[in-house]
Amino acid sequence: MKLNNLLVAALAACSVSGAIAGEVEVLHWWTSGGEAKSVGELKKIMQAKGHTWKDFAVAGGGGDAAMTVLKSRVVAGNPPAAAQIKGPAIQEWANEGVLANLDATAKAEKWDSLLPKVVADVMKYKGNYVAAPVNVHRVNWMWANNAVLKKAGVTATPKTWDEFFAAAEKIKAAGLIPVAHGGQNWQDFTTFEDVVLGVGGAKFYQDALVKLDQKALTSPTMTKSLETFRKIKSYTDPAAPGRDWNLATAMVIGEKAAFQFMGDWAKGEFTAAGKVPGKDYTCAAAPGTANAYTFNVDSFAMFKLKDASAQKAQGDLAAAIMGTEFQEVFNLNKGSIPVRLNMSMDKFDDCAKASSKDFVATAKTGGLVPSVAHGMAISPAAEGAIKDAVSQFWNDDSITVADGVKSIAKAAATK
Incomplete structure (x- = not known):
């Protein structure tokens, strides 16, 4: 250990700039094409500052496998510098006393003025920043295939649920599937x-x-919400259970279905298929939600480190994550939008521009709300219980609306 400290001191003394170069180990599960490319950009930024990047990618399970590995590392007293953690899970880790205080970086970089308060609060524990946000996904999008709507005689994208069901009837009459849906509880x-x-x-x-x-x-x-929810189910196809979200998106892209309710990661599928927003497909807020915005924010929590050079690298990493360079390139690749409020959107497509405009507007009006479906709002125990209750109602038509309401309310009391 002493030898390591001597080496660090020697390296620091030899540095022309006087800056301390350190290693930064980052745990994440971004291993797909666009995501991996984005992580590569962050690596380049850190290397340009003289730091060593140690990639700690754990694929699979939407991060479940990564969390298992992270727990064992933290228990062993050997945490990475940063780990991909989001929502209330950030506060749960902070409560264990293992997260680093990022206030010095946040103050220097003016995070409080660059983030909506509702987002900044998710990144803080007892008023101190412990995580850096990467992006914003809008969850309350409705995707529509313009050719399918035209074929069915639907002349405008529905803005209310009544308009939606009128359109769904026309699409069904045209022999097409009104709603493309998949079969996991988070999709429900x-x-x-x-x-x-x-x-x-x-x-x-x-x-x-x-x-x-x-x-x-x-x-x-809530009764009316469940009645509406059940009515949507009647416009899905019998093969929906068990279907992955991207296969449901492919049904909309392939003109087999008209609509899908999904976050803006679905846009990546349209883009990969060479489809253009406005021309081939429409992105619109789900009916009745034009003045609201459900957000899903990816972030990196920073862990307490003993080594001074590692701490310096960690601070530089937090600053780089919120920097304009990374915010732009990452979100162009991911389909999301920058979490910084003052970003230029010139390089982004029309859906992203609309998303950014609504993100800024709803942050001022109180319409910016966390997505429960995507782990941004409540404890994992309550979230899991409510998701199960909602999916049971969705999948079993014999459950009455009244019983569905009772079941969801009971699940919400789960601690």
Whole structure:
């Protein structure tokens, strides 16, 4: 250990700039094409500052496998510099006393003025920054194939649920599938939270799905939400159970289905297929949610490190993640938008520009709300229980709306 310290001191003394170069180890599960390319850009930025990048990629399971590895590393007293963690899980890790305080970097880089408060609060523990946000995904998107709508005689993208069901009837009559849907509980809940937001508005969404208020969960508004949710199910195809989200997107791209309710990662599928927004497909807020925005923010939590050079590298990493260079290139690759509020959107497509405009607007009006479906709002235990209750209702038509309301309210009380 002493030898390591001597080496670090020697390297620091030899440095012409006087800056301390260190190693930064980053745990993530971004291994697909665009994501891996983006991580490569972050590596380049860090290397340009003289630091050594140690990639710690754990593929699979939407991060579940990575979290298992991370827990064992932290327990062993050997955490990475940074790990891909998001939502309330950030506070759970911070509560264990293992996350580093990033306030010095955040203050120098003016994060408080660059982030909406609702997003900044997710990155903080007891008022101190412990994580750096990477991007914003809008979850409450509805994707539509323009050729399918035209074929069915639907002349405008539906803005209300009544308009949506009128369009769905025309599409069904034309022999096409109105709604492309997949069969995992997070897909069911993505649609469900769109409906709750569209039927009840942002305040009701917050009360029912974020605060888990029993009065809101058992209200007539929730009953109406479940009635609407069930009606959407009637416009999906029988092969939906078990289908992956990207295969549902492919149905819209391939003119087999008209609509899909999915976050903006679906845009990557359209782009890969050579489709152009406005011309081939439309991205619109889910019915009734034009003035609201459900967000899913990826982020890196920073762990406490003993080595001074590693701490310096960690601070530089946090600054680079929020820097304009990385924010632009990462989000162009990922299909999301920059989390910084002052970013130029010139290189982004029309869907991203619309998303950014609405992100900024809803941050001011209270319409910016965390996505429950994507782990941004409530404890993992409550989230899992509610998702299961919603999926049971979705998959079993014998469950009455009244029983569905009771089941979801009961699940929300899970600690």
